[in-house]
Amino acid sequence: MPATAYVRETLSGWGRFPVEPAHVYRAEKRAELRELLASGAEPSYIARGLGRSYGDAALNAGGGVVRQTRLNRFLSFDPQTGILECEAGVSFAEIIRHFLPRGFFPPVTPGTQFVTVGGAIAADVHGKNHHRDGTLANFVTDLQLLTADGRVLHGSPSENADVFWATAGGMGLTGIILTARLRLRRVESAFLTVEYRRARCLDEALDVMAETDAGHQYSVAWVDCLATGASFGRSVVMQGDHAPAARLGKDPWKVRERRPVTLPLHLLAFALNKLSVAAFNALYCASHRDRAGQLVDYARFFYPLDAIRNWNRLYGRRGFVQYQVMFPPETARSSLSLLLRRLVQAGYAPYLAVLKRFGDRNQGLLSFPMKGITLALDIPVSRALVEVLSGCDSIVLDGGGRLYLAKDALMSGRTFAASYPRLEEFRQLKARLDPAGMLSSSLARRLGITGPGVASG
Numbered sequence: 429m430p431a432t433a434y435v436r437e438t439l440s441g442w443g444r445f446p447v448e449p450a451h452v453y454r455a456e457k458r459a460e461l462r463e464l465l466a467s468g469a470e471p472s473y474i475a476r477g478l479g480r481s482y483g484d485a486a487l488n489a490g491g492g493v494v495r496q497t498r499l500n501r502f503l504s505f506d507p508q509t510g511i512l513e514c515e516a517g518v519s520f521a522e523i524i525r526h527f528l529p530r531g532f533f534p535p536v537t538p539g540t541q542f543v544t545v546g547g548a549i550a551a552d553v554h555g556k557n558h559h560r561d562g563t564l565a566n567f568v569t570d571l572q573l574l575t576a577d578g579r580v581l582h583g584s585p586s587e588n589a590d591v592f593w594a595t596a597g598g599m600g601l602t603g604i605i606l607t608a609r610l611r612l613r614r615v616e617s618a619f620l621t622v623e624y625r626r627a628r629c630l631d632e633a634l635d636v637m638a639e640t641d642a643g644h645q646y647s648v649a650w651v652d653c654l655a656t657g658a659s660f661g662r663s664v665v666m667q668g669d670h671a672p673a674a675r676l677g678k679d680p681w682k683v684r685e686r687r688p689v690t691l692p693l694h695l696l697a698f699a700l701n702k703l704s705v706a707a708f709n710a711l712y713c714a715s716h717r718d719r720a721g722q723l724v725d726y727a728r729f730f731y732p733l734d735a736i737r738n739w740n741r742l743y744g745r746r747g748f749v750q751y752q753v754m755f756p757p758e759t760a761r762s763s764l765s766l767l768l769r770r771l772v773q774a775g776y777a778p779y780l781a782v783l784k785r786f787g788d789r790n791q792g793l794l795s796f797p798m799k800g801i802t803l804a805l806d807i808p809v810s811r812a813l814v815e816v817l818s819g820c821d822s823i824v825l826d827g828g829g830r831l832y833l834a835k836d837a838l839m840s841g842r843t844f845a846a847s848y849p850r851l852e853e854f855r856q857l858k859a860r861l862d863p864a865g866m867l868s869s870s871l872a873r874r875l876g877i878t879g880p881g882v883a884s885g
């Protein structure tokens with residue numbers, strides 16, 4: 429098939445909002461990507477991995493969307509160092525399937541294994557271990573980047589470091605990541621030892637995490653924002669560490685296989701509502717008593733939502749947004765409390781809320797994490813939501829916080845510019861690598877990262 433062959437599709441991110449028509453290209457070989465960029469077939473292009481960003485980062489209304497999932501070859505692996513070289517379309521699920529039985533695990537992982545290496549680097553993803561290990565970029569030794577003019581640049585923290593730190597977190601706007609080398613983590617089993625602690629409110633969860641996170645590789649809290657009165661913000665703090673082989677029986681890699689279920693359409697028609705979620709939350713809280721040393725397999729610990737393939741459809745026809753905010757330590761408690769109060773008062777209590785503590789920031793120009801607290805909130809889309817969230821954006825700015833681009837669908841360019849202080853450096857580097865603005869996305873234009881004239885129509 430020629431590099432310029434495309435399919436018309438209606439696309440969205442994981443939140444199913446916004447939904448946009450697209451010309452979708454699917455390269456099978458790296459050379460085809462270069463051919464496509466040189467063809468002039470579209471005014472602009474954006475790479476797309478597995479579409480697990482929530483909003484419009486991997487959409488490009490009026491331009492081309494280039495799927496990377498066929499470019500998914502493993503290229504080399506060194507069992508001494510754990511360094512894996514692969515094409516950027518390889519997914520974390522594929523890495524785990526091949527390398528976990530050999531004693532290696534992704535060093536940083538988001539809450540789903542259905543992301544590509546390219547998508548994960550482009551968002552500079554964080555996991556439950558940011559307080560210890562930082563983002564994925566800390567484990568990328570180097571990468572190959574196809575730029576808009578067809579050059580292939582080698583980037584690493586020591587070679588073309590400016591390009592490397594613009595690409596990690598750069599949401600596909602510096603070029604198409606072709607290959608990367610990642611340092612995998614050596615583990616002794618497919619299990620974690622997990623400690624669960626219940627907290628009566630958000631403040632208590634933050635106290636528990638501040639006191640005990642340093643003793644664990646992974647830490648996260650699930651927060652119930654639908655409970656009312658004194659129970660508002662009750663949480664379950666979950667902290668885990670890779671389990672040593674000695675804790676397991678004969679086969680430390682054997683995990684009971686659970687096939688992900690696909691919810692039938694008639695069930696989806698009932699969509700989630702406050703009552704059903706509040707009931708689920710109460711059950712979840714009651715079933716997680718304080719326990720330590722619990723053995724939990726990696727899939728249940730890291731990827732509980734992957735158990736339902738199409739859970740994103742539960743939010744109904746209009747979809748949902750994930751509002752992931754972070755605040756520095758000085759303002760985190762007061763700003764989070766203000767933000768949640770504002771949402772609840774407006775009738776938008778989040779259905780799902782996940783809390784993590786971030787360690788120090790890295791050099792990524794648009795990387796999201798910096799020292800402080802992050803809370804990710806799932807909220808169904810409705811007409812008034814845009815206005816409510818724009819009120820929340822003021823709380824974010826007043827508290828010196830910011831929103832995560834990989835989840836964002838609604839932020840304004842003004843809020844973005846005010847909260848990402850290295851944006852101008854990013855723009856300058858982009859202008860050098862891509863003067864004609866050939867790499868653009870719906871998110872990039874909405875936020876004014878690339879000019880409005882880049883993609884016409």
Ligand SMILES: Cc1cc2nc3c(=O)[nH]c(=O)nc-3n(C[C@H](O)[C@H](O)[C@H](O)COP(=O)(O)OP(=O)(O)OC[C@H]3O[C@@H](n4cnc5c(N)ncnc54)[C@H](O)[C@@H]3O)c2cc1C
Pocket residue numbers: 442474475476477478479480481482485486496516517537538539540542543544545546547548550551552553554555556598599600601603604605606733834835869
């Ligand atoms: C259930 C769930 C849980 C999540 N949990 C977390 C979490 O804990 N932490 C976290 O950080 N994120 C989390 N995410 C977000 C997710 O990790 C990121 O959005 C990630 O970028 C998705 O990867 P993808 O392959 O699906 O990329 P896509 O969504 O397809 O694309 C995302 C961005 O990457 C760019 N991109 C993709 N491939 C390439 C390439 N080859 N070269 C250059 N750019 C490219 C796209 O242009 C786009 O800007 C979660 C998402 C879901 C659905």
